[in-house]
Amino acid sequence: MVPTMNESISYFIQQVINGLTVGSTYALIAIGYTMVYGIIGMINFAHGEIYMIGTYITFIVIAGLTLLGIESLPFILITALIISMMVAGAYGFTIERVAYRPVRSSKRLIALISAIGMSIFLQNYMRLAQGSRDLAQPGIISGSWSLGTDEFSVNLAYMQLIIFVVTLICMILLTLFISRSRVGRACRACSQDAGMTNLLGINTNHMIAATFVIGAMLAAVAGVLLGLYYGVVNPMIGFIAGLKAFTAAVLGGIGSIPGAVLGGLILGTAETMTGAYFSAQYKDVVAFSLLCLILLFRPSGLLGKPEVEKI
Amino acid sequence: MTQPLLQVKNLVMRFGGLMAVDHVSLDVNEGQIVSLIGPNGAGKTTVFNCISGFYKPSDGEVLFKGKPMHKLPGHLIARHGMVRTFQNIRLFKEMTVLENLLVAQHMHAERNLLKGLLNLPGYKAKEQELEDKSAQWLERVDLLDFANREAGTLAYGQQRRLEIARCMVTQPTLLMLDEPAAGLNPQETQELDQLIMELRDKYKVTLLLIEHDMKLVMGISDQIVVINQGAPLATGTPTEILSNQDVIKAYLGEE
Amino acid sequence: MTKKPLFTNLTSAFFAAGLTLFLGASVMGLRLKSEGITLGVELASAQTFIELGLAALVVFLFQLFRDHIPKLTSNTKARLVIPAFMRTDKQQRLWLMLTLGALLIFPFMTGRSNIDLATLVLIYIMLAIGLNIVVGLAGLLDLGYVGFYAVGAYTYGLLYTYFGFSFWQALPIAGLFAAITGWLLGYPVLRLRGDYLAIVTLGFGEIIRLLLNNLTEITGGPNGISSIPKPTLFGLEFARRGDNTFHEFFGIAYSPVHRVIFLYLLALLLVMLSIYIIRRLIRMPIGRAWEALREDEIACRSLGMSPTNIKLSAFTIGATFAGFAGAFFATRQSFISPESFAFIESAIILAIVVLGGMGSQLGVVLAAIAMVLLPELAREFNEYRMLLFGLMMVLMMIWRPQGLLPAKRSHRELKTTNAEVK
Numbered sequence: 001m002v003p004t005m006n007e008s009i010s011y012f013i014q015q016v017i018n019g020l021t022v023g024s025t026y027a028l029i030a031i032g033y034t035m036v037y038g039i040i041g042m043i044n045f046a047h048g049e050i051y052m053i054g055t056y057i058t059f060i061v062i063a064g065l066t067l068l069g070i071e072s073l074p075f076i077l078i079t080a081l082i083i084s085m086m087v088a089g090a091y092g093f094t095i096e097r098v099a100y101r102p103v104r105s106s107k108r109l110i111a112l113i114s115a116i117g118m119s120i121f122l123q124n125y126m127r128l129a130q131g132s133r134d135l136a137q138p139g140i141i142s143g144s145w146s147l148g149t150d151e152f153s154v155n156l157a158y159m160q161l162i163i164f165v166v167t168l169i170c171m172i173l174l175t176l177f178i179s180r181s182r183v184g185r186a187c188r189a190c191s192q193d194a195g196m197t198n199l200l201g202i203n204t205n206h207m208i209a210a211t212f213v214i215g216a217m218l219a220a221v222a223g224v225l226l227g228l229y230y231g232v233v234n235p236m237i238g239f240i241a242g243l244k245a246f247t248a249a250v251l252g253g254i255g256s257i258p259g260a261v262l263g264g265l266i267l268g269t270a271e272t273m274t275g276a277y278f279s280a281q282y283k284d285v286v287a288f289s290l291l292c293l294i295l296l297f298r299p300s301g302l303l304g305k306p307e308v309e310k311i
Numbered sequence: 312m313t314q315p316l317l318q319v320k321n322l323v324m325r326f327g328g329l330m331a332v333d334h335v336s337l338d339v340n341e342g343q344i345v346s347l348i349g350p351n352g353a354g355k356t357t358v359f360n361c362i363s364g365f366y367k368p369s370d371g372e373v374l375f376k377g378k379p380m381h382k383l384p385g386h387l388i389a390r391h392g393m394v395r396t397f398q399n400i401r402l403f404k405e406m407t408v409l410e411n412l413l414v415a416q417h418m419h420a421e422r423n424l425l426k427g428l429l430n431l432p433g434y435k436a437k438e439q440e441l442e443d444k445s446a447q448w449l450e451r452v453d454l455l456d457f458a459n460r461e462a463g464t465l466a467y468g469q470q471r472r473l474e475i476a477r478c479m480v481t482q483p484t485l486l487m488l489d490e491p492a493a494g495l496n497p498q499e500t501q502e503l504d505q506l507i508m509e510l511r512d513k514y515k516v517t518l519l520l521i522e523h524d525m526k527l528v529m530g531i532s533d534q535i536v537v538i539n540q541g542a543p544l545a546t547g548t549p550t551e552i553l554s555n556q557d558v559i560k561a562y563l564g565e566e
Numbered sequence: 567m568t569k570k571p572l573f574t575n576l577t578s579a580f581f582a583a584g585l586t587l588f589l590g591a592s593v594m595g596l597r598l599k600s601e602g603i604t605l606g607v608e609l610a611s612a613q614t615f616i617e618l619g620l621a622a623l624v625v626f627l628f629q630l631f632r633d634h635i636p637k638l639t640s641n642t643k644a645r646l647v648i649p650a651f652m653r654t655d656k657q658q659r660l661w662l663m664l665t666l667g668a669l670l671i672f673p674f675m676t677g678r679s680n681i682d683l684a685t686l687v688l689i690y691i692m693l694a695i696g697l698n699i700v701v702g703l704a705g706l707l708d709l710g711y712v713g714f715y716a717v718g719a720y721t722y723g724l725l726y727t728y729f730g731f732s733f734w735q736a737l738p739i740a741g742l743f744a745a746i747t748g749w750l751l752g753y754p755v756l757r758l759r760g761d762y763l764a765i766v767t768l769g770f771g772e773i774i775r776l777l778l779n780n781l782t783e784i785t786g787g788p789n790g791i792s793s794i795p796k797p798t799l800f801g802l803e804f805a806r807r808g809d810n811t812f813h814e815f816f817g818i819a820y821s822p823v824h825r826v827i828f829l830y831l832l833a834l835l836l837v838m839l840s841i842y843i844i845r846r847l848i849r850m851p852i853g854r855a856w857e858a859l860r861e862d863e864i865a866c867r868s869l870g871m872s873p874t875n876i877k878l879s880a881f882t883i884g885a886t887f888a889g890f891a892g893a894f895f896a897t898r899q900s901f902i903s904p905e906s907f908a909f910i911e912s913a914i915i916l917a918i919v920v921l922g923g924m925g926s927q928l929g930v931v932l933a934a935i936a937m938v939l940l941p942e943l944a945r946e947f948n949e950y951r952m953l954l955f956g957l958m959m960v961l962m963m964i965w966r967p968q969g970l971l972p973a974k975r976s977h978r979e980l981k982t983t984n985a986e987v988k
Contacts, residue, residue: 003835012882041761042761043761043764043765051930056593056598057592057593058608059598059605060592060596060949062597062605063596063598063604063605063606063607064596064607066604067607083592084816087588087589087593090585090588090592091589093585094585094589098960099960099964102963102964103963103964103967106963106967107967108707108761109701109705109707109760109920109921109924110967111963111965112707112761112764113917113920113959113963114959114960114963114964116709116916116959117917117955117956117957117959117962117963118956118959119956120910120952120956120959121911121953121957121959121960122956123952123956124621124950124952124953124956125593126593128594128949128953129594129597129630130593130594130597130598133599135598135600135605136600136603136604136605137604137605138603138604142845143967145781146679162572167686173651186803239909243765243768243769243772244659246765247769249763250762267786267935271593279780281780282776282780284772284776285773285776285777285780288769288772288773288776289769289773291765291766291769292754292755292766292769292770292773295758295762295765295766296755297756299758299759299762303770330587364870365864365867365868384867384869385867386799386866386868386869386871386872387870387872389867389868389869389870394868394869394870395868396868397865397868398865401862401864401865401868402723402865403857403858403861403862403865404861405857405861406854406858406861406977407977409977409978409979409980410854410857410977410978413851413854413978414725414854414855414857414858414866414869414871415869417851417855417858417869417870417871418855418869418870420851420873421851422851424847424850424852427846427847427850427851427852428843428846428847428850430846430892445980446980449980458979458980459977459979478869478871481869481870506833506930523810532579549699
């Protein structure tokens, strides 16, 4: 049966909505990457694992609250968010302190390997803690609105709306923090000229730690949102999500927070479109291919400034 | 009159909004020693980088032996015979002095993998050739005794000499030296002076220098090009430059 | 250094221990379990809490007595001192002969599973020395090395499936295809800066795995390719029955171990050949170019050397070795599937190269042996294998980033026969 025009348009718009939803969460994770890269020039390989931990904490919180008989959805959501952010922040802080700070002045390869080691450690740590199989917690927040008319309808799931809203709130808070607060300004100064910032009396170590913590908290939010959205978790979800988020960060221009957001949205949409119109199996290939293409043709990203090598 | 070996016409280099090189032109004739001078930050190294292909100039032309160079990447320009040194010495510090010179002759080496793996006589002969040439130059710059030492362990002055030897071993036509006298004591500067003259007279190399040491510059240059804040200020012989009011003002400021 | 009083570290010790408890409890304190279609939690076992408490205690003590523990911070200049009985050329040659002899006799003195394990070690050695060219010698961050390994293995698998190729027919082609893949991949990406290169190569490795997994009609998808044949000795098969069997030809009784020994010896031969070839390459202009490139790319450009071509040569040659290793892997297992070619393999091989001391072939060989044998020897800890691996990577980078055996490479010496003696 050939789809009608309206059906085609509806389908397309539905996919766009789905894509932007997933894209927003990529954006949240991507911000963490871009902030860390901006401030210490390192790829935080273990960042995806923070997102994964955030998802696990979400499930633990939900199960725990259910056990206590608490059913209120807003309460569950808020609690999950707060606790995930706290735990993720703690992990982010510790990871930086243990695996990154000691190698900050070493060669790139050394730092990269330390990061990879941390990532592998966390994946297996989680596997030992909670098992390696998929754990499913479906449909906590289910249901959707049907928008439009009978012929031309699009579904906006409640969860999708929540994702949009929460992501938006996070972006706003982050922007305010970076541009208005003392710590935020110091972080920005740090990413532009660490040496000078140090000389001005600002403890760059603290700023770097703050950056990691903030990035981790955002990744945790993504973990909560996607955990509720997809309803499944296993120790390996951080790896793929991390790579995709890194792709998003590079796509938008590494070091640029608006870039990370833009990159995330574009990646999410492209991926969903591929899954919808081509084949679900090749979704991941799209992400990696986009990454390669961007690095080949415009390494500075969409919103980044091309770097000139100083000789 | 034959065309100059190197012709730079209206070179422009912009970094975003900043005009680092503003329509600089210069000619270097074969067998000449030309010095590029100017106050600190005048853009001299940027001019070098543009000419040698390490930066892509925003505008202008660079002709070497009449052929356009300004669109070529650095390594291809070097293969044409235009070789340069760097302000902060870029030696291969963990390789020995000899190995530095062997690497420099990479383009002349026997690079066929099969011949090398089988250690064929042709390959062996070529490697020996490279070694001999290296030894020759090490002798000339008085570093033969250090041939098997790691380049990073050499004293500063020795490293500078090695850098020049490394350039010469590539058999260049035009040698561009970026502040070769920086950090050298008077005796070493004197030796550098003699070395440069010998490079020109005995080895038939044309030279373009960036230099701050005025005694050296005035002593050996055939031509001097002065730039200030990226823009050309004056061109001429040492005597002409010394008496040029604009140059004096640029260096010493307004009275 | 003045000894600080014991209690200045007390606050940081409490903080660290508290942090450990928080981190551990949040993730391990409540264990998720399936309850129908949803999830429930239960309190973790007492053992878990005890372990957590112990961990916190260890952290507490470590922080408290941190200043009194001998500093193990990175000592990047430390090089392993070569023991006295291995210094001269003659001694080294002797040891080499002895080791070689031992390696040749070894398979006839032990059981099948040990020989099999040894063959696996040899495969990893080959992978490691191949990656060593890319990472250790040329200084390129390659996280997608497993992709070339997969290309080699699947080249053999597919050539067998579709054209009935034997091992010997497929082996050179496996290497060739891997080399071509390396060239095609390298050409566009090698001009990228360090970290970006790492991620792009990782991406490519994943793309290759995903394609192998999804193009089911061609590659068998997740089910892989099976019944891949073993190598023959000049046409003699190592089978019990057949037209041309090894045991019949030599008039000896059939034994399944013959095949295993043969494979081991082949692998040994190939590895020795590879090591020799790479040793020569290091001393040739190409090897010098790799080292120069690793040290200072800009200086290379100023001397007329093309960085892209030099990087490509390292990448392609490295990929070729992975291709050979892949074909060997395919024949050893007789079965390949995309699962064997995940990112973790690239990480392991990279860890071997870094652990062994980048650029040092001997170090890399020893590290490969250690990395493959240790998990086998400590079977009880299998659960913790990857965890410890990750931890080891982090710790090695902090404490000894130069690797275990960063032996100084022997430099080219100038014999002053043609020059004036001062």
